[in-house]
Amino acid sequence: MKILISACLLGEDVRYNGTNSSLLYSPSFTFSEKELFMDILSENEIYSFCPEVSGGLPIPRIPSEITKIEKPFKVENEEKEDVTINFLIGAKNALELCKNEDIKVALLKSKSPSCGNTEIYDGTFTKTLINGQGLTAKLLMENDIKVFNENQLNDLKTFLNTDN
Template sequence: MNILISSCLTGLCCRYDGGGKTLSCLPELMQHFHMVPFCPEIYGGMPTPRSPAERQGTQVICKNGKDVTAAYQRGAEEALKIVHLYHCPYAVLKERSPSCGFGQIYDGSFSGCLVAGSGVTAELLAKNGVRIFGESQAKKLLKKAAAESRQTVL
């Protein structure tokens, strides 16, 4: 089964700061799923590195004040195309990101405060039936895969 994964969680250096954040359980996920790495910011046309950005309502604004909403929406639309092309029912996404965060994101003040909400990509994918897992929930996806494997054997 194919699953979409934030490229930064595979260790690819595409985060706003030019780094990556390899998911600790990536090798186990790769035993059960085919990973489809994707970075909505890159596909939306953003450079790496780039100014940090946060959602402010429906807009995405960089710390330097630049409105990058259109790039984030473009990246989300490209993510949805990839999900459909590769038939990805699940996505493992970078938490708190203005693109990939799901359920909790930074509040838009660049103060480190979190609020309920989702990033542009996570929101679009969820509206289209993709089940989203943040990186801290990836082990839940592994448990689900193990349970499904046991049911298939029975």
């Protein structure tokens, strides 16, 4: 099955600070979780994607948070610059890729203002989490694309097994 995956989870240095969130090298994941991730990668067709880079933001970049979570959304970086358009373009590009390639499931990085599927930071830059979605995760979910994060690998595996 085709899966859209956050590029940073695959080890690409696309995060705001020029690093990655490689699941395979992270000490936060057990060996069996890494094995499961490897299985998912090898058994499926992977599309690596970073919405923020696709939306025109540089690496490195100033970190951003969603400061208005209802439409019209507002995303600002820590220096109060409005980067909403970059986040919207990144989300649109992700959806376009999914539609063009018939991708029906995504594994996206948790807590990101683009990729987070259950929680995001609250826009105060105080590391405070609230329930909500990043703009890419939200747009994909609104278009019936199933979105999981890196802490939901078992759920993703179950989904892949039942839909294959």
